[in-house]
Amino acid sequence: MANTPDLPWIPARRTAPALPADWVGGFDVGDVHIARPALLAPMSGVTDLAFRRTVLEASGTGSIGLLTTEFLSVELLTAGHPRTRSRMDFDASIERPLSVQLFGDCPQTMAEAARIVAAAGAQMVDINGGCPAPKVVKRGGGAELMRDPVRFAKIIEATVKAVPIPVTVKMRSGWNDSQKNVLEVARLAEQAGAQMISVHGRTRAQLYSGAPDWDVVDAVAQTVSVPVIGSGDLVTAEQTLERLKRTHAAGVMIGRAAIMNPWIFGQLDDLIAGNAPRIPGSQARIALVEAFAIRLSERLPERAVAGRLKQLLARLSKGVPGGGLFRTIALRAVTHEALLGHVRTFFEAAEAGEAERWAVQARQQLSAAKRPR
Ligand SMILES: Cc1cc2nc3c(=O)[nH]c(=O)nc-3n(C[C@H](O)[C@H](O)[C@H](O)COP(=O)(O)O)c2cc1C
Structure with a gap:
């Protein structure tokens, strides 16, 4: 065994x-x-x-x-x-x-x-x-x-x-x-x-x-x-x-x-093994979150999927430059698809040192979505 x-x-x-x-x-x-x-x-x-x-x-x-x-x-x-x-x-x-x-x-x-x-x-x-x-x-x-x-x-x-x-x-x-x-x-x-x-x-x-x-x-x-x-x-x-x-x-x-x-x-x-520890890049992080979302969706209702994704992301974004901004903005998303949208743009921006720019854009998108039409 x-x-x-x-x-x-x-x-x-x-x-x-x-x-x-x-x-x-x-x-x-x-x-x-x-x-x-x-x-x-x-x-x-x-x-x-x-x-x-x-x-x-x-x-x-x-x-x-x-x-x-x-x-x-x-x-x-x-x-x-x-x-x-x-x-x-x-x-x-x-x-x-x-x-x-x-x-x-x-x-x-x-x-x-x-x-x-x-x-x-x-x-x-x-x-x-x-x-x-x-x-x-x-x-x-x-x-x-x-x-x-x-x-x-x-x-x-x-x-x-x-x-x-x-x-x-x-x-x-x-x-x-x-x-x-x-x-x-x-x-x-x-x-x-x-x-x-x-x-x-x-x-x-x-x-x-x-x-x-x-x-x-x-x-x-x-x-x-x-x-x-x-x-x-x-x-x-x-x-x-x-x-x-x-x-x-x-x-x-x-x-x-x-x-x-x-x-x-x-x-x-x-x-x-005497090697430097692997450091996951933004693509690896995005792929991990997406795969996790698919696995959750196979077993849980939508509301629970978004909750579990937020649980992971609240910790996964720790130590990532701009992670605090990500938690303030993106973790308010209601659906898991909206959350994944933020994940895709944020981790790439963070890797490029552009988390601040990401936050400005994400806030603009949020307030545009809230404005009465
Ligand atoms: C959210 C959460 C849930 C936990 N649930 C269990 C559990 O079901 N059974 C258990 O033996 N320990 C549970 N623990 C304790 C952990 O197994 C572990 O002993 C503890 O978190 C300390 O280790 P860590 O600092 O590496 O997290 C839980 C801990 C956390 C944070």
Whole structure:
């Protein structure tokens, strides 16, 4: 069940967290080989099939150690809720290895949902123990599971017994500063049969504020013998490489930076191979947005397509000269076609150093469109 990208830079395999110098060899999670040290972090409302395929196309098939879906409610999945089922869709021809993330608080329902995931052909199933959202926590799932490690372990155990594929978990450093119990929870998770543990180095109370604690990630990696994946604030390929060199974790996850820069996994490969990271030009950016729009349109209604495009563009335009002007003007577009029109003219103008001129023209067009006829 290995993913077998054709790569020049993989000298060795390893099966457990190892010294910082040999993360490059990849690692195994049960019988699934993770050939790349950077994984795509699960992001609800973001990492659907359209997004994952877009990142794979930008970075290169095989450039991502593991792809993970958005989290799915085990209640809705086991009840056959159509939208939840469709969120589990993946493209088995290019999305390997792929994990489906589940959230819930009942061992039996989690186990039943995991069976559905395994039957659909996913290589792994991940249990969410880190989501801070009140709607998830109030129902006993996500980060709430860290407040009841014994229950969390029971859920993992039931799931491990139910499926032949590796069961993994994702957690935070704890509930809040006075309950930073990730070491205890990670130990129990390993005993319960979890075969990989991802740690976002923030507490539930922190949400996404403050700096993530990578010392905590390293402490977990040195405590358990299954691979540990660190997550939190990796913004560039260079920074990711530096983190990989320093951490005891087997790999890292990249979340928000993959929205801002879907080429980031490919750039990391470039750096690892000793090359300068690829820099996408305006045509590549335009083509990426257009392809993403087509993929979204295949699955979503028009209103949702425009919303998702804006979500991508709000981050994709960061760091591009004139990106602020683009966000002020273009992200007000109502239809996705109008938005794509702005994308085509803006990225070309930005590359030519003419973002200001683009903004003047775009404003003129907007006020002409608003004038009564
Ligand atoms: C919009 C959004 C949605 C997220 N949804 C999930 C999720 O469904 N499951 C999960 O385990 N983590 C989720 N996370 C947390 C990320 O996987 C990741 O751990 C966190 O964003 C820190 O990494 P980053 O700084 O690279 O984004 C989400 C984060 C964001 C920003």
